[in-house]
Amino acid sequence: MNRRPGNGNRVLTAVPVAAIRQFFSCHQNVVPYKSWYKLMRVLGLTDNEILVIKDGIQNPEDCLYEMMVKWLNKMGHSASINTVLDALETIGERNAREKIEDYMVNSGKFIYQEDGADPARSLL
Structure with a gap:
């Protein structure tokens, strides 16, 4: 099943900014x-x-980590984990994208949502 935002069927749900920050150490x-x-x-x-x-x-x-914090502060509430995942795809880091996506979903704090469905909240 395709899970990648921008490629079809699934996206990670919209989450509060504080939830995104928790996963910056995974990124590095x-x-x-x-x-x-x-x-x-x-x-x-x-x-x-x-x-x-x-x-x-x-x-x-x-x-x-510090650059991600700067980005998060700059973007505020418009920051989205899907934006980060799409940026990784754009620069050709599909493997990193998939690992981060899996890490976040396996944490139990993020879930997939079908494209076009009503936005859900994080499980935080």
């Missing part, structure tokens, strides 16, 4: 380092925003 373990900056550009961070974060952290492993 799954998204390859070489794709971090490309992902953030697709999500809408400027080169300057990326540079400020990169230069302001002490541990390079925290860079993706």
Whole structure:
């Protein structure tokens, strides 16, 4: 069954911003380092925003997490986990996308919704 948003039948339900933040640590373990900056550009961070974060952290492993926090703060309530998943697909990181999607659903806090169905809430 196809689960990928944008490809047909299923999308993850809309979730509160706080729920999205809980899964940022998963992202840095799954998204390859070489794709971090490309992902953030697709999500809408400027080169300057990326540079400020990169230069302001002490541990390079925290860079993706901090960029995701910046994106979340910038987008506010319009932030969507589906936006992140679609951006991963756009940059060719389908494997990372599927792993994050599975991780989130297996957490029990996110569920799939049929495309076109009424939006559901997270299970938080």
